[in-house]
Amino acid sequence: MAILKDEKTYKWEYEYIGGSSRVKITKGEDIAHLHELDPKMWTVLSCPVTGLEIDEKSLKYMDGDGDGKLRINDVVACSQWITSVLKDSDLLLQGKDEIDLDQINTENETGKKLYNSAKQILKNLGKEGNRISIADTADITAIFAKTRFNGDGIITDTSSENEQDKAAITAAVTHVGSAMDRSGAQGVGAEQIEAFYKNLADYVAWKESAVEAPFGDKTDKVIEAYNTLNAKVKDFFMRSELAAFSPESTNSLGIQTSRIEAISAENLSGKTEEIASYPLAHITGKAEIDLTAPINPAWVSAFNLIKECALENGKITLTPADWSAIGEKFAAYVAWKNAKAGACVEPLGMEAIKEFLAQDRKAELLKLAAEDLALKEEAENIENVDKFLHIFRDFYKLLKNFVTLHDFYDRSIRAIFQSGTLIIDQRECNFCMKVVDMAKHNAAVASCGMYLLYCDCTTKSQPGKITIVAAVTVGDIGEFSVGKNGIYYDNEGREWDAVITKIVENPISISQAFWSPYKRMSTAIENLINKSAADKDAKMMAKATENINALPTTAENAKVANADAKTAAAPPFDIAKFAGIFAAIGMAVGMIATALSEIFTKLFDLSWWKIILVVISVMLFISGPAMVMAWMKLRRRNIAPLLNANGWAVNATSKISIPFGETLTEMAKYPKLNLKDPYARKGLPTWKKWMYSIMMLIIALTTLWLTNCFSWANLPSPLFNNTENIEVVETQESTEEAVSQTEATDSVADEAAQ
DSSP states (O other): OOOOSSSSOOOOOEEEEEEEEEOOOOOOOHHHHHHHHHGGOOOEEEOOHHHHHHHHHHHHHTTTOOSSSEEEEHHHHHHHHHHHHHHHHGGGGOOOOOEGGGGOTTSSSHHHHHHHHHHHHHHHHHHHEEEHHHHHHSSSHHHHHTSSSSSSOOBBSSSSHHHHHHHHHHHHHHHHHOOTTTSSSSEEOHHHHHHHHHHHHHHHHHHHOOOOTGGGHHHHHHHHHHHHHHHHHHHHHHHHHHHHHHHGHHHHSOOOOOOHHHTTSOOOOOHHHHTTTSSOOOOOSSSSTTTTSOOOOTHHHHHHHHHHHHTTTTTTTEEEHHHHHHHHTTTTHHHHTTTOOGGGGGGGGHHHHHHHHHHOHHHHHHHHHHHHHHHHHHHHHHHHHHHHHHHHHHHHHHHHHHHHOHHHHHHSOOOOOOEEEEEETTTTOEEEOOOOHHHHHHHHGGTTTOOEEOOOOOOOOTTEEEEEEEEESSSSOOTTTOOOOEEEEEEOOEEEEEEEEEEOOOOOOOHHHHHHHHHHHHHHHHHHHHHHHHHHHHHHHHHHHHHHHHOOOOOHHHHHHHHHHHHOOOOOOHHHHHHHHHHHHHHHHHHHHHHHHHHHHHHHOOHHHHHHHHHHHHHHHHHHHHHHHHHHHHHHHHHHHHHHHOOOOEEEEOOOOHHOOOOOOEEOOOOOOOOTTTTTTOOOHHHHHHHHHHHHHHHHHHHHHHHHTTGGGOOOOOTTSSSSSOHHHHHHHHHHHHHHHHHHHHHHHHHOOO
């Protein structure tokens, strides 16, 4: 339904938080005029009624259409209803769970009903005074426990003072069925009363139309035995007729000796089913059962009962006609038994049933149920008091998280979507949300721009597990990794074991971004070293394995191998080849030293402050791009994608600025203390420290001198010419000459060998 009106004349106040302008809800008048607020100005368009840190009962009361979602129309309708029954709408801002009944607007029809119902509740509970709270309405059963009528149309044995009425109600509850009364007791309504007296009358009528039992007190047992044997007897007659038609098949239609022999060695008491499958009696080809002949042991008990009760004395055969006649004898009796009515009241006994009918309290009981139902509206108004008190307490809290996200940006309280606190890696993450649908979160996290930890949480006090997402907004990446454990505290103070299951990496802070390139380079170098070491180790192990597998397996093979090794001529030492290698290495070292010399020479030509600027510039050149990217991402951090993944419809940007983000995560802070590690390595004596320091300084200065770094101070390196610049071309020429000399030497050596 369209509740929002076109006219918008109310003067709203605004604030700017979370990167967006928002309406301020600061007084009851604002709540009363919510229907005039443009929907485009609402921060949230809808939210679920479950999984939030607010009384779920309150949200369900606010959900007018009961679809599990709170939408703008639901909130507006609720605002109009709650403000219409209050004299002072500003009371909503207090969020109290009780109210003085004098604050209810009795000039309003709904308010008047609420007032009267609230008075009735206090009276039913035996409470004095004029204040009512949620605790008073929490237990509807307690409210109606001492009342005679409560508007649900259900009467109990306390609804009447007449003993006959009480007895009839108790009997109906026991034998026909019951309904739960608002008082919590079991009672009956008009439906159960009608059913009770109908069953009484039907049972008496059925009982009075009884058919005589054909076999006396054993009739039911005989009928049961007949039904048990019926198929088996008919099977016998059919086999007998078939044997008469084909005499040669008589033996195969009868009891086969082979089947008995197959089980004869076993315990026959456990073969009842097998024996029962044999024919009822011996097949002779006559369509009759010889009553003097043996009967299949599995059926003899039932058959003897039929012989005793249903057959004439002295009868020696049983024909198909005789068998059918037995069934006809009890057909009428069975039909009467099957037509039994009022069986549910049979346990009362015939005498009690007739007494209830003679007393005939049906009309009186129906009248009591009608009187109770006449108070339905009043009783429903009593439930409306509970609704009123829940909305009175929680509505303003909802508005601060729906019309605006004021609670989220007010660090003194928590938003209704913040579920608790995660303690991990010496950090307290205060922005934690429950995850409703992980698939939706996987699709949404890319646009939120935050460093997120997804954790599975379990506790002994609650079954199952919950999944939360926590934002890290302060510090470095630290030791976060999938599988790391932490502790999660929900808003009720319960402690949960938390395990990281997924990490969404984004910049945490500018300082973390500054050092990130160096950490990446360090990690890359470490990985490269590890990979190189692993490769060399693998090659060494492969070579060792190959050598072991290639070892001679016999002494003869070993002798042959040694002889071959002796006949193989060792290659001559090639001095020219090694001279070329050393020349190339010397050239490379010289070029590197020259380059370093040039760099340090130019660097030390600068003033000290220029050197500092150069160092800063180099660091900014390396870290600058990462810092710029981090700054841009940190400015775009937004909680809206996370809320949308949990079923919210967020209508406005909800950013987390850098200063605000610093309030969402707290780092551990220790006081400045002079503490000593009892297991720390003992330090060196002072004189050794000075000696080592001086030695390191001498080594460093010597290295700088040998690399010609002090040429600017007229301290040239003995490894270099006095000329400041060494032409690379000359070096290349000398290298070419050395190579040509090496080639000449190699050719001479080859000729000598030939």
